[in-house]
Every structure is written in C-alpha cells, then in structure tokens.
Amino acid sequence: MKSIDQLLRPNIKALKPYSSARDEFSGEEAIFLDANENPFNPPYNRYPDPYQxxxxxxxxRIKNIPSDYIFLGNGSDEAIDIAYRAFCEPGIDxxxxxxxxxxxxxxAADINNIETRKVKLTEDFELKVDAILDATDENTKLLFICSPNNPTGNSFKAEDIITIIENFEGIVVLDEAYIDFVPEKSFIPKLKKYTNLIILQTFSKAWGMAGIRLGMAFASPEIIRIFNKIKYPYNVNILTQKTALDLLQNEDDMAQWVKEIIEAKSIMKDKLKEYSFIHKIYPSDANYLLVKTDNAKGIYNYLVEQGVVIRDRxxxxxxxxxxxxxxxSTEENNGLYTGLDKYSKTINC
Known part of the structure; x- marks a missing residue:
C-alpha cells in the first residue's frame, strides 16, 4: 500500500489546526481564565475536553486497544466525512x-464532490473481491465495507476482507456498527498489522445510545492524529461525554441487552416463517432481519396504518x-406480529 503521507491531501498535510485554550492547557484543580468562559453554571460553563x-x-479498556488508536466524533458520520476530507481531492479522487x-x-462523497464506484454484491450478498479491487485505480483513496452489512445483515468472510486490505493501495474503511452482536468478528485486533485500515463503531446500536450521537473510529495513531487535526475543536459536547462515561460503567447491561435482542431475533425469525407472504428471511448478524415478500410496499403501508413502522428496502x-x-422490545415485536396477523387476514379473505 501507499504510505499515509502519500495518500494525504497536500492541503491537509500543510494544515495548521486551530489551537483551543484546552489544547494549550489540560488539567483540573485550576483557575481557568483562558477561554473567555462564563464563571457561572458549572460544569456546563466550561468547554469540554477536545480529545475526550x-x-x-x-x-x-473495553476494546483492549491503546487510547491513541481511538477517535470520537458526532456519530460515525463525522468520521466518514473526515476520511473524505483527509484523503480525497474533490473532483479528482x-x-x-x-x-x-x-x-x-x-x-458524504457527493457533499465532498468525490466520485463513488459501486460494486454489487453477489445474489447471496457476499463480496465480489476481484470486482471490488478491479474497480480501483490510482485515484481511489478510500474503499468502504460495512460488516455486518446494512441493510442485508450478514457479516462478510474475514478472508475476503483481508484480501481487500492487503491488495488495495488506499485506505479501507470497515464499518462495524453492528459488531457488538458478533464481537468475535471485529477486526480491531488486526489494527496494529494493517496501518491502512480504519474501523468504525458506534454507541447507537448495542449500547442503546443513538440519541447522544457518539461514534468511534479506530485506526493507527498516525491516522488518528490526522483526524484530530481536521475535526472541529469541541466536536463531542460535555453532555455526550458524561452520559457515555456513565453508561460505560454498565457493561453487564449492554451484554444483557444484546443477549435479549439475539433471543428475540430468533423468535421473530420463527414467527415470520408462518406468514405465506414472506418468502425468505436472510441470515443476520445484526439487530434486524431483512425479509423478502410478495408486496413490500403494501405490507409497509398497511403496518404504518397500524402504527408499526419498519423499513421498505x-x-x-x-x-x-x-x-x-x-x-x-417484546411489546413492540408483539405489535408487529399483531399487524402482520391482521394483514394476513386481509389477503386471505
């Protein structure tokens, strides 16, 4: 692969980032008269730690990775956008x-004026490794893989992902938003070997924190330094940091939620098999199921009328x-089944 320095946009390489008051001094038990903050209404009167x-x-500690391998952003979308701004020259790459x-x-590619080359999966939703690599050229800077994939729900074969990482000269962005439902499949342990790999994870799914908008990127310290150079100074607010810190003390709660979701997914899968209008339920390593029906839009619209909202894909x-x-939840899933039962009666009348 090319070095990170070779892949980096020249203007980013030359960028002198904004230096905030909390960049120049960090610590506690001090009289802070450096950032033009209001002295009243603590702790919200103070700017948050810009590096969390x-x-x-x-x-x-939880991910078993050094902290200098971690970037935190306003959802994973911030890390995605920064990757474009760091490595992709608009109108060229x-x-x-x-x-x-x-x-x-x-x-994000469209916003940043970057061409996207899409490579379809196989009919079984697997990677076409050769086609993916063939789609790249000297101006391909990023390659996105989501595993478990959204909306298909399946994890890709580790050997296929490794082949792509080892044969692509740019940066592979591996989105593991749903990995907490299959933690043994995470590529985080491979980060020290693959310096051209960025892994995205989130607190929105298994951790139940979608509302606080906190995403994670894991990569080599070199890439993390670049991300920190580009990000806005205080990109993760004090409320988000405090809420996440509190919830991270309850790892057992998260593990129990994941266990219950996986059990409920198995129950849902069995229940959905009972409906004649559902023809296929695809394998899923995520907290959702993709199902093939004979009338997706009709079923979707009917369920909305019943107060149940799913996603028409x-x-x-x-x-x-x-x-x-x-x-x-059990109550929500039962509401789905009730709606599907009623729909079933309308087509069997």
Whole structure:
C-alpha cells in the first residue's frame, strides 16, 4: 500500500489546526481564565475536553486497544466525512463501495464532490473481491465495507476482507456498527498489522445510545492524529461525554441487552416463517432481519396504518421486495406480529 503521507491531501498535510485554550492547557484543580468562559453554571460553563481523554480511557479498556488508536466524533458520520476530507481531492479522487450498503458513504462523497464506484454484491450478498479491487485505480483513496452489512445483515468472510486490505493501495474503511452482536468478528485486533485500515463503531446500536450521537473510529495513531487535526475543536459536547462515561460503567447491561435482542431475533425469525407472504428471511448478524415478500410496499403501508413502522428496502439494489425489520422490545415485536396477523387476514379473505 501507499504510505499515509502519500495518500494525504497536500492541503491537509500543510494544515495548521486551530489551537483551543484546552489544547494549550489540560488539567483540573485550576483557575481557568483562558477561554473567555462564563464563571457561572458549572460544569456546563466550561468547554469540554477536545480529545475526550477520560472517555477514551474507558473505551480503550473495553476494546483492549491503546487510547491513541481511538477517535470520537458526532456519530460515525463525522468520521466518514473526515476520511473524505483527509484523503480525497474533490473532483479528482474516487472511492469504491459495495452495493447495497449504508447510504451515508455516497451522501458524504457527493457533499465532498468525490466520485463513488459501486460494486454489487453477489445474489447471496457476499463480496465480489476481484470486482471490488478491479474497480480501483490510482485515484481511489478510500474503499468502504460495512460488516455486518446494512441493510442485508450478514457479516462478510474475514478472508475476503483481508484480501481487500492487503491488495488495495488506499485506505479501507470497515464499518462495524453492528459488531457488538458478533464481537468475535471485529477486526480491531488486526489494527496494529494493517496501518491502512480504519474501523468504525458506534454507541447507537448495542449500547442503546443513538440519541447522544457518539461514534468511534479506530485506526493507527498516525491516522488518528490526522483526524484530530481536521475535526472541529469541541466536536463531542460535555453532555455526550458524561452520559457515555456513565453508561460505560454498565457493561453487564449492554451484554444483557444484546443477549435479549439475539433471543428475540430468533423468535421473530420463527414467527415470520408462518406468514405465506414472506418468502425468505436472510441470515443476520445484526439487530434486524431483512425479509423478502410478495408486496413490500403494501405490507409497509398497511403496518404504518397500524402504527408499526419498519423499513421498505425494495428500491435498494438486490433487495427488490424486501423489508428490513428492527428487533424491538417484546411489546413492540408483539405489535408487529399483531399487524402482520391482521394483514394476513386481509389477503386471505
């Protein structure tokens, strides 16, 4: 692969980042008269730690990775956007992404004026490794893989991902948003070997913190320093940092939530098999199921009328006729089954 320095945009390489008051001094038990803060209404009158040091220490312990391998952002979308701004020259460079997958990779590319080359998965939603590598050229700086993939739900074969990492000259961005449901499949232990790898994870799924907007990127310290150079000075607010720190003390709660979601997914899978209008339930390593039906839009609209909202994915590549159903609470899942039971009666009348 090319070195990070070779891949970096020249203007980013030359960038002198903004130096905030909390960059120049960090610590506690001090009289802070350096940042033009209001002396009243503590602790919210103070700017947050721009590098989220305490929070990263906790994450480092849980993920078993040094804290200088961690970037925290306003959702994973911030890390995605920074990757474009760090490595992709607008109007010149391109990225490669699988299809179907998480839509923000394409949106962020469009915002940054970067060409996206989409490579369809196989009919079984597996990677076409050779086609993905063939889609790259000397101006391909980023390659996006989401595993477990959204909306298909399946994890990709580790050997396929490794082949891509080892044969692509740019940066591979591996989005592991749903990895807490299959933690043994994470590539975090491989980060020290692969310096061209960025791993995205989130607190929105297994940790139940979608509302606080906290995303993680794991990469070599060199890449993390670049991300910190580009990000806005106080990108993660004090409320988000405090809430995350409090919730990270309850790892057992998260493990129990994951266990219950996986059990409920198994129950849902069995229940969905009972409906004649559902023709296929795809394997899933995430907290949702993708199902193929004979009338995706009709079922979606009917359930909305019943107060149950799922996701119609029938317009997505390779997902014709498909609905994506998130695993909810027992009460929510029962509401889904009630709605599907009523729909079943309408088509069997």
């Amino acid at each position: 040091r305490k929070l990263k220490e906790q994450i480092a 391109n990225v490669v992404a699988i299809d179907p997958t998480y839509g923000m990779y394409l949106v 029938s317009s997505v590549a390779l997902c014709e006729g498909c609905l994506r159903i998130t695993i909810g």
